[in-house]
Amino acid sequence: MKVLLLNPPYLTGYIHSARWDGISVSGSHWYPIFLAYTTGLLKKYEHKCKLIDSEADSLTDNEVLKIVRKFKPDFTVVYISLKGLKDNLSISERIKNETGSKIIFVGPWCSMPEVKKLCIEDKKIVDHLIDGEFEFATKDIVEGKEKRKIIISNRLTSEQLNELPWVTKIYNKHLNIKNYKIGSLWYPFVDMFSGRKCYWGKCTFCLWPSTILKEDGYVFRDINDVLDEMEWAVNNIEPKIKEIFIQDDTPPAWRCKQIAEGLIERNIKISWSTYARGDLTLTPEILKLMKKAGCHCLHVGYESSSNEILKKINKGVTKEMLEKFTQWCNDAGIDVHADFMIGLPGETDETARETIKWAKKLKVVTYQFAPPRPYPCTPYYNWLVKNKLIDKNERPEYKEMNYKEMVEWCKKATKECYFNFGFLKRVIFKPHELKRLIRSAIFVISYIFKKTEKELEEEYGR
Numbered sequence: 001m002k003v004l005l006l007n008p009p010y011l012t013g014y015i016h017s018a019r020w021d022g023i024s025v026s027g028s029h030w031y032p033i034f035l036a037y038t039t040g041l042l043k044k045y046e047h048k049c050k051l052i053d054s055e056a057d058s059l060t061d062n063e064v065l066k067i068v069r070k071f072k073p074d075f076t077v078v079y080i081s082l083k084g085l086k087d088n089l090s091i092s093e094r095i096k097n098e099t100g101s102k103i104i105f106v107g108p109w110c111s112m113p114e115v116k117k118l119c120i121e122d123k124k125i126v127d128h129l130i131d132g133e134f135e136f137a138t139k140d141i142v143e144g145k146e147k148r149k150i151i152i153s154n155r156l157t158s159e160q161l162n163e164l165p166w167v168t169k170i171y172n173k174h175l176n177i178k179n180y181k182i183g184s185l186w187y188p189f190v191d192m193f194s195g196r197k198c199y200w201g202k203c204t205f206c207l208w209p210s211t212i213l214k215e216d217g218y219v220f221r222d223i224n225d226v227l228d229e230m231e232w233a234v235n236n237i238e239p240k241i242k243e244i245f246i247q248d249d250t251p252p253a254w255r256c257k258q259i260a261e262g263l264i265e266r267n268i269k270i271s272w273s274t275y276a277r278g279d280l281t282l283t284p285e286i287l288k289l290m291k292k293a294g295c296h297c298l299h300v301g302y303e304s305s306s307n308e309i310l311k312k313i314n315k316g317v318t319k320e321m322l323e324k325f326t327q328w329c330n331d332a333g334i335d336v337h338a339d340f341m342i343g344l345p346g347e348t349d350e351t352a353r354e355t356i357k358w359a360k361k362l363k364v365v366t367y368q369f370a371p372p373r374p375y376p377c378t379p380y381y382n383w384l385v386k387n388k389l390i391d392k393n394e395r396p397e398y399k400e401m402n403y404k405e406m407v408e409w410c411k412k413a414t415k416e417c418y419f420n421f422g423f424l425k426r427v428i429f430k431p432h433e434l435k436r437l438i439r440s441a442i443f444v445i446s447y448i449f450k451k452t453e454k455e456l457e458e459e460y461g462r
């Protein structure tokens with residue numbers, strides 16, 4: 001069968017494959033990782049595939065359709081979004097009308113009740129919707145083994161994860177590596193799974209543990225296969241990559257230790273980064289080992305300086321733990337990208353001000369501030385609905401702080417954290433980071449000073 005796998009066009013700067021529904025303010029582009037793994041699996045079973053990332057390639061609907069007419073797919077797999085659903089349906093309908101292709105909707109947003117309802121009621125466009133990890137479910141549809149319209153897929157097992165071909169080979173063949181940039185990472189980079197599911201997975205606001213990876217349990221690949229792929233990527237991808245990001249949705253400490261030990265033993269020279277929690281399971285000894293193995297940066301969710309707020313969102317860490325972890329990373333020589341949210345349950349002007357003050361003192365290399373995005377299926381969304389703290393656009397709305405104020409606090413935080421002596425001093429002592437930071441700064445400055453209310457509404461609204 002001929003299968004088109006599509007990351008569809010939408011707003012400039014929008015990232016369908018991110019863990020949120022909005023536009024990047026830093027010019028970032030993540031790889032369409034789940035679509036790429038599905039491409040690899042289908043190709044393994046001798047299906048002819050074409051992977052299109054409209055966002056990264058800046059393709060319009062008409063440009064996509066031109067490719068589609070030439071390829072003439074039997075099936076089209078569309079990685080949908082919640083915010084761009086109408087646009088996703090529109091291009092799917094045009095593809096179906098012009099080629100007769102069957103349409104398969106995939107991605108975390110397929111877990112949303114409103115999306116399922118729409119697809120059940122739709123009689124013309126959507127042939128199948130997959131709720132959950134979709135690689136093997138897509139293969140079953142393409143091979144005629146699955147006929148249902150709404151498919152609730154089970155979590156992949158370790159055996160299935162090991163069966164998936166290397167995603168980095170798919171990137172190298174099907175995508176333009178130069179189109180993918182993340183502000184905290186060396187450029188160019190690739191990402192890959194060594195396993196799936198955050199080992200904690202209990203934060204009330206987080207999208208993936210409530211949707212595409214909603215079942216419990218960290219599922220992992222054979223470590224030798226992971227290291228084999230990393231070594232292949234270092235030696236074969238063009239242009240030559242400078243970093244590999246382990247996209248496991250937070251690997252446990254034992255996995256980070258395994259990767260570090262393997263890289264050292266094999267003498268694989270590559271910078272690598274991943275997600276981490278400040279729960280102190282990554283000990284100073286493991287962090288130093290990771291640094292020795294080339295670990296460059298950890299993406300860490302700090303969220304708030306208020307222990308009460310951290311408790312309400314079931315973060316599983318405290319302010320004091322996060323401070324200690326930051327110091328451990330600094331001692332090991334590992335950079336930290338710090339994520340914060342202003343507008344979580346219990347937020348006030350005072351707690352927001354304290355979080356900014358705290359963030360400025362933390363010795364991190366990059367910051368990200370955003371208001372929370374409540375999505376159906378998450379405990380945070382359910383809490384907002386139950387307590388009638390959500391507006392008509394499904395944004396958080398508290399008595400102490402409304403949504404517009406949350407956005408303004410985030411802009412204020414970004415400005416104060418990047419434009420202060422402590423941060424600039426840290427940058428001066430990391431001259432090798434200047435080029436990367438200057439590239440990100442261009443987008444950050446635009447966000448702080450030039451964004452209109454309408455643009456902010458597009459980014460953070462629905």
